[in-house]
Amino acid sequence: MSAFNRQRFRAMLVKESLQILRDPSTFLIAFLLPLLLLFLFGYGVSLDTTRTRVGLVVEDAGAPALDLALAFRQSRWFEVKEAPAVQEARRALIGGDIRGVIVIPQDFSRRISEGRGGEIQVITDGSLPNTANFVAAYAEGVRATWQAGRMQEGGRAIAPPVQLATRYWFNPELASRYFLVPGAIAIVMTMIGTLLTALVVAREWERGTMEAIMATPIGISEFLATKVIPYFLLGLGSMTLCTLLAIFAFGVPFRGSPLALLCIASAFLIPALGQGLLISAATKNQFVASQVALLTAFLPAMLLSGFLFEISSMPKIIQVITYAVPARYLIPPLQTVFVAGDLWGLFLPNIAVMLGFGALFFTLAFRSTRRRIA
Numbered sequence: 001m002s003a004f005n006r007q008r009f010r011a012m013l014v015k016e017s018l019q020i021l022r023d024p025s026t027f028l029i030a031f032l033l034p035l036l037l038l039f040l041f042g043y044g045v046s047l048d049t050t051r052t053r054v055g056l057v058v059e060d061a062g063a064p065a066l067d068l069a070l071a072f073r074q075s076r077w078f079e080v081k082e083a084p085a086v087q088e089a090r091r092a093l094i095g096g097d098i099r100g101v102i103v104i105p106q107d108f109s110r111r112i113s114e115g116r117g118g119e120i121q122v123i124t125d126g127s128l129p130n131t132a133n134f135v136a137a138y139a140e141g142v143r144a145t146w147q148a149g150r151m152q153e154g155g156r157a158i159a160p161p162v163q164l165a166t167r168y169w170f171n172p173e174l175a176s177r178y179f180l181v182p183g184a185i186a187i188v189m190t191m192i193g194t195l196l197t198a199l200v201v202a203r204e205w206e207r208g209t210m211e212a213i214m215a216t217p218i219g220i221s222e223f224l225a226t227k228v229i230p231y232f233l234l235g236l237g238s239m240t241l242c243t244l245l246a247i248f249a250f251g252v253p254f255r256g257s258p259l260a261l262l263c264i265a266s267a268f269l270i271p272a273l274g275q276g277l278l279i280s281a282a283t284k285n286q287f288v289a290s291q292v293a294l295l296t297a298f299l300p301a302m303l304l305s306g307f308l309f310e311i312s313s314m315p316k317i318i319q320v321i322t323y324a325v326p327a328r329y330l331i332p333p334l335q336t337v338f339v340a341g342d343l344w345g346l347f348l349p350n351i352a353v354m355l356g357f358g359a360l361f362f363t364l365a366f367r368s369t370r371r372r373i374a
Helices: 006-021 024-044 063-074 086-094 108-113 129-153 177-198 200-207 210-214 220-248 258-283 286-303 316-322 331-339 344-373
Strands: 052-058 078-082 100-104 121-124
Touching: 006 220, 024 177, 024 220, 052 063, 052 086, 052 129, 063 078, 063 100, 063 108, 063 129, 078 129, 086 100, 086 121, 100 129, 121 129, 177 200, 177 220, 177 258, 177 286, 177 331, 200 210, 200 220, 200 258, 200 286, 220 258, 220 344, 258 286, 258 331, 258 344, 331 344
Parallel strands: 052 078, 052 100
Antiparallel strands: 100 121
């Protein structure tokens, strides 16, 4: 193996940069794909509870029943569609026109007048468990708020022995975009780092230029470095674009420092690029390399990193598997630097693990490439 030559390295680096500039697909993946993914997760995916369509059946004509029905109509959580009978509301529920049925029974006003407390019936669609839970919980909330207000008007309000003062740190509005958008940036960086570099060496074999490279005195380290550095800079540029969009287009707060974000992003790009190079060297085919990159990088980052699903709620065996997903160590620091600020006690252990993954992937890529061109 020849010694490192600065001039040769610079020439190969220029060659790789020009190759990137001449390939429109590289810029589509690096800049257009992040925009699509970010807008998809920013606008298309939301875990926030919005106005849910429900049916309201009022079987009692008394004043308390009508007053409670008015409270449901004025609730910001429900879009109320009144029905004359329960059977009609159930048909609408089965047909998917509404997500729940709220029934105020015939004896509601009488029970309220007797001081026994009014009960209502809430029917939800169990095929949509999350929505069913939302409808049941918010319906009970509306009823409890209405009853508390009625007792206060009657002078019967009693202060509870324990009063709860709820305070949400970092995200008072509980807006899901505050953690979905930074998580989407992590998915974008996974795609950019792994998919682009997975096509690099495979493209050399497909175009027949690898034989010409093999005839040069370039070393393996120089060869891999010239493949990595341009895509590393491209990944940082894509991350910068996504960060600006997150702040100015989606209104996600950025309470950390650019230095912390740079350290986190750089630490993750190393294993992402290393994994892509390993896939590329092992497959020699761009199509196969892209499919392997999607299966081993994109899908695990989407499903097993804690981006959409809490890792603690997964089965134990899956929780163990998540430790082998580099994106698991990116998403918590990335979300923290946006919504909480610089918490280096959290950042440094995750950065160290990501650098460890990078060292492993680059070692395997070095050995795999050396067997082919040395």
